[in-house]
Amino acid sequence: MDDLPDTDRAHGTVLGVKVRDPFGQTWRVSRRWVPWRRRLKGAIELMPDLPTGDDPISMVILVIMLVLFAPVIVVVLLSGVELLLVLLVVPFAALGRVIFGQQWTIEARRGWRPWWEAKAGTWGQSGQAIRDVATAIERGTLPPATIEGRGD
DSSP: OEEOTTOBGGGTBOOEEEEEOTTSOEEEEEEEOSSSOOOOOSTGGGOOOOOOOSSHHHHHHHHHHHHHTHHHHHHHHHHHHHHHHHHHHHHHHHHHHHHHTOOOEEEEEETTEEEEEEEOOSHHHHHHHHHHHHHHHHHTOOOOOOSTTOOO
């Protein structure tokens, strides 16, 4: 069981764990810090390489490509806005969970794809749940696919 870089060793707190199941698949078990799951991943890879040049033909090709790939550009911009919102909301979400006693949600990701999630209680209880789920995955007891569209 490998602690992820976001593990606070100084305080003995588990923020996330990376493990391998008996089949060699990597799993990541961690808390979800915001109330929603990010949905716009991989948008940067969809961006095309645009032609460059001074001649009129290159300009026409560039304009056509911009019109055709406008939806991709919009998705990339929305991803950037979502990232900024996440950075703004995380401190308040964490503080709200601590002050109002909201339950933490832990999730298991198969590779990077969300696979399973469950409410886990307080900070300490969720840390123990992360360790328990990671240990079960290492032993071969895989969590059921509870996130829609992810049960391959």
